[in-house]
Amino acid sequence: MEWKGRRQSDNIEDRRGRAPRSGNPFGRGGNPFGRGGIKLPGGGMRRASGGGIKTIIILAVVFFVLKFMGIDPLQILAGGNPGASVGGQSSTQQISPARQDEMTQFVATVLAETEDVWNGVMKSQGESYREPTLVLFSGSVQSACGNASAASGPFYCPGDEKVYIDLTFYDELAQRFKASGDFAQAYVLAHEVGHHVQNLIGVLPKFNQMRQSMSQTEQNRMSIRVELQADCFAGIWGHYTAQKGILERGDLEEALNAAQQIGDDTLQRRTQGYVVPESFNHGTSAQRKEWFARGFESGRLDACDTFNNPV
Structure with a gap:
């Protein structure tokens, strides 16, 4: 991806090195991540009472x-x-200052590219696009959705309309999950921006309202549709980015490989040796690749209707 020398977004908030404020680690809604799109295995513990x-x-x-x-x-x-x-x-030592600077410029450029694409797409629909802010953090961060750690991966918080990322995630993605390349990294950010688009068009508010009356199994099934649509929206961004002529040979394969590596089935098989389909909440590798490809090939919002089509 030929990203150097292109416009960089000003919608960047750098919180690296800043300690998060104290507060409820699960936020008001009980979900620390709002809508997190690229999560690697991990998780926290609930508090227990008693002794002995x-x-x-x-x-x-x-x-x-x-x-x-x-x-x-x-x-x-x-x-x-x-x-x-x-x-x-250690996320405080993993990336050198020079690498930090380069990665900061990279995500600022990718964010600018998403702004260009979604301003154009929304305008064609007779709507305006409210640009999100990208928050860079190290270790852990406080958002309107609560506290989150770098181990959870990048996430979008609809409460403050911000995308959060610890840049060490990209090294984790490449080294541990074998999804390297700048377009793979761009796909991750474009997916989170896809959640922002969902927030603007009403998908996330409706889902967050519906989930309150859903069982966990029903929530997981609906979450898969939400995540696959964000993948498709990332593909739409890729479609228009390709039209600019800044993609290089192999870039599309990088994004599809990233989608493959972070599918629920692939992650579970890698980390625990077996899969539990009932627990899937982001989609299988095949599903994630398919819906990214749909957006990439069509460049149309109506091609990303995961709610009225089989997934």
């Missing part, structure tokens, strides 16, 4: 969770500062 054997079990679980995240519990007990961890490496 329960405390021992909880401490044991915490120990292994920290080890899985690449944090040395013994270092914490010794008073060390392991930093926020992504994929076994």
Whole structure:
């Protein structure tokens, strides 16, 4: 992707190195991520009451969770500062200053490209496009949707209309999940912007209202449709970006490979050795590739109706 030298967005908020404010880690709605589109395996723990054997079990679980995240519990007990961890490496040390600068310029350029595309698409529909803000953070961050850590991956919060990303995610994506390349990275950001588009056209508000009366299984099924539509919207962005002539040979394959690597089935098979289809909430690898390709090939909003078509 020939991105260097192109316009960079001013809608960037840099919070790297800033400690998050304290508050309810699950926000008002019980979901710390609003609509998170690219999440890698991980998760938190609910608080437990009581003592004795329960405390021992909880401490044991915490120990292994920290080890899985690449944090040395013994270092914490010794008073060390392991930093926020992504994929076994400290997010405060993983990227050099020069790499940070380059990646910052990259995401600012990609964000500008999404602004150009969606301003045009929305104008063609007789609507205006309200541009989102991209928040860069390191380790953890406070959003209108609550606290989130870098281990959760990039996410969009409809409460403040901001996309959040710790740039160490891109190294995690390439090294651990074998989805490298600048267009793969751009797809991730375009997917989150796709959630913003969904928020503007009313998809997310309707889903968040409906989910309150849904079972977990029903929520997962509807969530898959929401996520696949965001993939399709990312494909629409790719369609118009390709028309500008800035894509290079292999770029489309990079995006499709990223979609393959972060499908629910592929992630579960890689991390736990088996799949649980009932727990899927983002879509299989085949589904994610298919819907990104639909948007990429058509460039049309009506091609991304995941709610009235089989997924």
